[in-house]
Amino acid sequence: MTRVLVVEDDPQLVRALKINLQARKFEVVEAGDGATALRLAAARTPDAILLDLGLPDMDGVEVIRGVRGRSHVPILVLSARHTSEEKIRALDAGADDYVTKPFSMDELLARLRAATRRREAPASPAGIPGIATDEFTIDLAARKVVRGERTVRLTPTEWHLLELLIARPGHLVSQRRLLLEVWGPAYSEHTNYLRVYMAQLRRKLEANPSHPRYLITEPGMGYRFEP
Template identity: 70%
Template sequence: MTRVLIVEDDPQLVRALTINLRARKYEAEAASDGTAALQLAAATPPDAVLLDLGLPDMDGLDVIRDLRLRSGVPIVVVSARSTSDEKIAALDAGADDYVTKPFSMDELLARLRAAVRRTETAAPAADDMRIVTTQGFTVDLVAKRVTRDGRDVRLTPTEWQLLELLIRNPGRLVSQKQLLQEVWGSSYGTQANYLRVYMAQLRRKLEADPTHPRHLITEPGMGYRFVA
C-alpha cells in the first residue's frame, strides 16, 4: 500500500485529504509542521509527500530541501502561494509538482498518482543512462547523437543542452528558471521567451506532431517535462 505523508497545519484539510486517500487505498499519515514531518519521514520513509509551504515552524521549501538530501520521494506541493516565482522556487528546491489552493480533489489525486507512477517507472539513474528511446526518436547521451526514423537529427548546441537536461530528469518537471540558468547562465533566469523559441525548434525536429507533443511537455507557467 502506498504511504502518503500529509504535511499541513489545517485540520479540516488534513481530514479531507486523509478520508479521500484512504478511500482510494492509500495509507495516510499527517504532520502539522515541518519538524514533525521530517521526523516521520526519517523514521518511516513515505512513498509520497503532499506538502503545504506555509507551515508554522519553518518554510516548506526547507522541508523539500531536507527531504531531497535523503531521498527522491515524490513531493507534490499543495499551497495557497500562486505566483510563478513561488512555484519555480518550490520546483527548484526539488518538488515534483505544484497544486494551488483551492484545488479539485480529483486533480490533486491524479497528480499524486502521476508523481508516484513516474517514480515507480523511472528510467535508470543519470550516471547509468546512455541510450534513451521513445516512439518517435532515439537519443545517445554519450555519443551526443539523435536519430529519428533511422536518420540523424542535427541539433544546435543549445538545443542539445536543453534536450539532455530534460532527458536526464525523466518524468520530472524541470522549472523554466533551472533550464535558463543551466543552459544560458545565471543572468538569464527570467528570459522565458528563449525557452519557447528553442523548445518549439526541438519539437519541430523530434515530435511527430509538434503542436501536440508527446515527449517534450509544457507545464504552463512552471517549466517542461520529458516523457519517454
C-alpha cells in the same frame, strides 16, 4: 500499500485528504509542522509527500530542501501562494508538482498517482546504460548524475524527462509526447510545465543555462538532447 505523508496544519483539509486517500487505499501519515515532517520523512519512508508551504514553524521550501538532502520521494506542494515566483522557488528546491488552493480533489489525486508512477518507472531506457559529456555524466542504472566532482540531485520528474530525451540522442521529442509520458493525458497542453522543468534541468546540467549545449529547445515543437 502506497504511503503518503500529508504535511498540513489545517485540520479540516487534513481530514478531507485523509478520507479521500484512505478511500483509494493509500496509507496516510500526518505532520502538522515542518520539524515533524522531516522526522517522519526519515523514519517512515513515504512513497509521496503532500506539502503545504505555510507551516507554523518553518517555510515549506525548507522542508523540501531537507527531504531532498536524503531522498528522491515525489513532493507535491499544496499552497495558497499563486505567484510564479513562489512556484519556481518550490520547484527549484526540489518539488515535483505545485497545486494551488483551492483545488479539485480528483485533480490532486490524479497528480499524486502520476507522481508515484514516475517514481516506479524503469530506471533506464533499454540498451542505454548511461551518457558521458564534457560537462556531466549520467548513470541511468544507478540514477546518478555527476557534474565535475559534484553529484547532482534530480527529482523523479526531472529524471523522467531526462530519460525520455537521452533515449533518442539527437532526435526531437515532441512537447505532447513529453507531457503525456511524464504528466499524463490531462496535461497534454500544459507546455508551461515543460518550460519550468527544462529550465531546472539546464540550471543543474548546463555550463551556460541561457545558451544550452545539450538540452535544446525546438520552438513550438519540443526538445532534443544533443550529445
